[in-house]
Amino acid sequence: MKTSRIAVLLGGMSAEREVSLVSGVKCAEALRVKGHEVVEIDVDRDVWDRLKDADPDIVFNALHGEYGEDGRIQGLLEYFGRPYTHSGVAASALAMDKERTKAALRPFGLDCPEGVVADRFEAARTHLIEPPYVAKPNDRGSSVGVLIVPEGANRPPAELAADSWPYGDEVLIEKFISGRELTVAVMDDRPLAVTEIVPKTAFYDYEAKYAAGGSDHILPADVPAAVAAQAMQAALTAHREIGCRGLTRTDFRWDEPGDGRVWLLEINTQPGMTPTSLAPEQAAHCGIDFPDLVEWMAEDASCPR
Numbered sequence: 462m463k464t465s466r467i468a469v470l471l472g473g474m475s476a477e478r479e480v481s482l483v484s485g486v487k488c489a490e491a492l493r494v495k496g497h498e499v500v501e502i503d504v505d506r507d508v509w510d511r512l513k514d515a516d517p518d519i520v521f522n523a524l525h526g527e528y529g530e531d532g533r534i535q536g537l538l539e540y541f542g543r544p545y546t547h548s549g550v551a552a553s554a555l556a557m558d559k560e561r562t563k564a565a566l567r568p569f570g571l572d573c574p575e576g577v578v579a580d581r582f583e584a585a586r587t588h589l590i591e592p593p594y595v596a597k598p599n600d601r602g603s604s605v606g607v608l609i610v611p612e613g614a615n616r617p618p619a620e621l622a623a624d625s626w627p628y629g630d631e632v633l634i635e636k637f638i639s640g641r642e643l644t645v646a647v648m649d650d651r652p653l654a655v656t657e658i659v660p661k662t663a664f665y666d667y668e669a670k671y672a673a674g675g676s677d678h679i680l681p682a683d684v685p686a687a688v689a690a691q692a693m694q695a696a697l698t699a700h701r702e703i704g705c706r707g708l709t710r711t712d713f714r715w716d717e718p719g720d721g722r723v724w725l726l727e728i729n730t731q732p733g734m735t736p737t738s739l740a741p742e743q744a745a746h747c748g749i750d751f752p753d754l755v756e757w758m759a760e761d762a763s764c765p766r
């Protein structure tokens with residue numbers, strides 16, 4: 462790839478700001494290793510002015526969560542008119558909405574857990590589906606606000622009605638899928654591998670995701686070949702049918718003690734690029750080191766309109 466001037470967007474205004482600062486610094490470092498001129502932009506409401514000042518050839522979006530992964534910054538980048546990494550406006554907006562993503566993918570034969578989107582105060586008053594279920598923000602990431610409601614629970618989680626609840630009023634109440642946790646990254650049209658995640662905590666929460674040693678990653682996952690093939694195919698189908706670009710990562714639960722189905726939870730259009738993140742680990746497993754992965758992402762950047 463020819464040497465370019467690349468603006469790396471990082472930080473931002475989401476609940477995943479700290480994660481994005483780590484992803485962004487790592488990606489900026491990798492692009493510098495590859496010889497590119499890099500400007501880091503910690504994104505706030507002045508991002509337009511900062512982009513104009515930076516005058517980049519390419520924008521590398523290392524944001525996660527609301528404003529950075531949900532079509533909003535992508536819309537602004539379309540106006541800016543320079544190639545940007547990852548998915549475009551529509552795919553980003555759809556993928557950030559977990560329940561609508563599942564509805565979009567079921568017609569393609571993918572198993573997606575039953576769920577209902579509700580106002581958080583209503584969900585705090587009464588069980589909207591029979592426990593066990595998961596109550597989680599419909600449009601956040603890094604497991605923020607994820608609450609597990611076990612079988613036999615008398616009441617919904619009181620946290621949902623707290624004044625201090627910071628994740629918006631819309632929650633997804635989703636059937637709890639017991640079993641094992643799998644994930645598959647996709648680069649363009651290539652599913653990379655299947656990782657099984659074994660968290661040290663009760664589930665794959667923020668701590669298990671980002672604390673060193675917070676979870677074990679088994680790569681390649683020690684699962685039957687048919688299960689691995691099903692997860693890889695489902696990740697590719699999700700990437701294509703949601704209309705994604707560049708790198709994505711799709712998360713699954715394999716209901717091994719139950720009926721053995723592989724259930725799709727969500728597709729992430731801005732997967733983490735931190736030292737404990739899963740997509741770079743899968744790329745490395747396929748022989749693509751971190752600088753090569755990041756440079757491929759920059760090279761793959763586009764601005765279709």
Ligand SMILES: Nc1ncnc2c1ncn2[C@@H]1O[C@H](COP(=O)(O)OP(=O)(O)OP(=O)(O)O)[C@@H](O)[C@H]1O
Pocket residue numbers: 574595597601602603604605607635636637638639642664665666670712714726727729
């Ligand atoms: N329906 C479910 N059944 C069982 N566990 C679940 C379910 N939904 C979520 N979880 C648990 O919570 C974690 C986070 O859920 P999910 O992947 O939907 O959210 P996220 O916050 O967008 O995560 P990410 O960091 O991957 O963006 C899952 O990895 C899983 O451990």
Ligand SMILES: C[C@@H](N)C(=O)O
Pocket residue numbers: 477480525526602603710729731732733734738
């Ligand atoms: C960054 C985090 N939402 C991930 O999917 O890796």
Ligand SMILES: [Mg+2]
Pocket residue numbers: 601602603727728729
């Ligand atoms: Mg997510």
Ligand SMILES: [Mg+2]
Pocket residue numbers: 712726727
């Ligand atoms: Mg996830």
